[in-house]
Amino acid sequence: xxxxxxxxxxxxKLAEPAQLATLxxxxxxxxxxxxxxxxxxxxxxxxxxLTQHAVRTRTGRFDLEPDQRKQFVxxxxxxxxxxxxxxxxxxxxxxxxxxxxHEDADLSHRFDAAHExxxxxxxxxPVDQCRQRIxxxxxxxxxxxxxxxxxxxxxxxxxxxxGLLFSRASLDPRGGDTTFTGVIEGPSDLLxxxxxxxxxxxxxxxxxxxxxxxxxxxxxxxxxxxxxxNGTLLLRLVAxxxxxDDQGRSLPHxxxxxxxxxLGQQATVAxxxxxxxxxxxxxxxxxxxxxxxxxxxxxxxxxxxxxxHGSFDRDKVISLLGRGLGLRRHEGFGHLRQSPFAVKTxxxxxxxxxxxxxx
Ligand SMILES: [Zn+2]
Numbered sequence: 001x002x003x004x005x006x007x008x009x010x011x012x013k014l015a016e017p018a019q020l021a022t023l024x025x026x027x028x029x030x031x032x033x034x035x036x037x038x039x040x041x042x043x044x045x046x047x048x049x050l051t052q053h054a055v056r057t058r059t060g061r062f063d064l065e066p067d068q069r070k071q072f073v074x075x076x077x078x079x080x081x082x083x084x085x086x087x088x089x090x091x092x093x094x095x096x097x098x099x100x101x102h103e104d105a106d107l108s109h110r111f112d113a114a115h116e117x118x119x120x121x122x123x124x125x126p127v128d129q130c131r132q133r134i135x136x137x138x139x140x141x142x143x144x145x146x147x148x149x150x151x152x153x154x155x156x157x158x159x160x161x162x163g164l165l166f167s168r169a170s171l172d173p174r175g176g177d178t179t180f181t182g183v184i185e186g187p188s189d190l191l192x193x194x195x196x197x198x199x200x201x202x203x204x205x206x207x208x209x210x211x212x213x214x215x216x217x218x219x220x221x222x223x224x225x226x227x228x229x230n231g232t233l234l235l236r237l238v239a240x241x242x243x244x245d246d247q248g249r250s251l252p253h254x255x256x257x258x259x260x261x262x263l264g265q266q267a268t269v270a271x272x273x274x275x276x277x278x279x280x281x282x283x284x285x286x287x288x289x290x291x292x293x294x295x296x297x298x299x300x301x302x303x304x305x306x307x308x309h310g311s312f313d314r315d316k317v318i319s320l321l322g323r324g325l326g327l328r329r330h331e332g333f334g335h336l337r338q339s340p341f342a343v344k345t346x347x348x349x350x351x352x353x354x355x356x357x358x359x
Pocket of ligand 1: 095100125126127130131132
């Protein structure tokens, strides 16, 4: 593949309820994710591509010609990256953001410790000396509506088992914003193949639900590095990421070896705001839970110092933003925010604790 790399915006609009796999639990509720993980996007597009291009044999498997197989592998096993899709395109809140413990709908006293000297945060709110208790913020800025339906468990004799109920949560296409947006990135000829797809099925119970329209648009924004005045680079995950050290042990931040290799100079992690998350799900074909992977969650934020070198090479940073970080990137892990993040703190005159976060 010699085609230049490019990126397209992906828009997915639910037409039917969808249940997106989350970790298997022992209670009677099947939950759903409230965003579309990158690996779900990849699986849905792979299935749509197969439905359009390949012949399904009587055993249910898809029959592919050798050059079709080659294209399938290029599309879904290495050359294209699928970001998560978020409702209304609202990315997760960075973990370096702090705010009132009880803030209701008023987000005006939030601040970002990644923009503070020494990356520290005070115990109480420094804005206007209001001194309310503060805590780290995280999660999704916008969540789509979810419906939960309960049913009885049907036993082997075909009748309801007394006292056994189970519930299934699904994203509801009738409520709120059910357009999810994200990015695909890869060689432009391969992106051209994917952008011809227009209908996908996502999540579990695909014969009955999960139907969605998908379309692709040119990206209007080009990646813009988030660099502090002293040359420190801020990287923020918008997808879970898998980081390991040289021995394969899990790390809560990207390894300095990976950062230094991609950035082409010494790079050290000056500060990490991160949380562990277990990623699991259901293998649709077998109906069994997948093995779980230990990942660092979306929203994790890292301050990367160039040490004595002063600053990072801008072109290398931009290519890092397109490449992502960590392992299994082609499966939907390790996507980075493509532009600087700033909280909209309402500053009073003369408050020196907080600074404007423009570059
Ligand atoms: Zn406050």
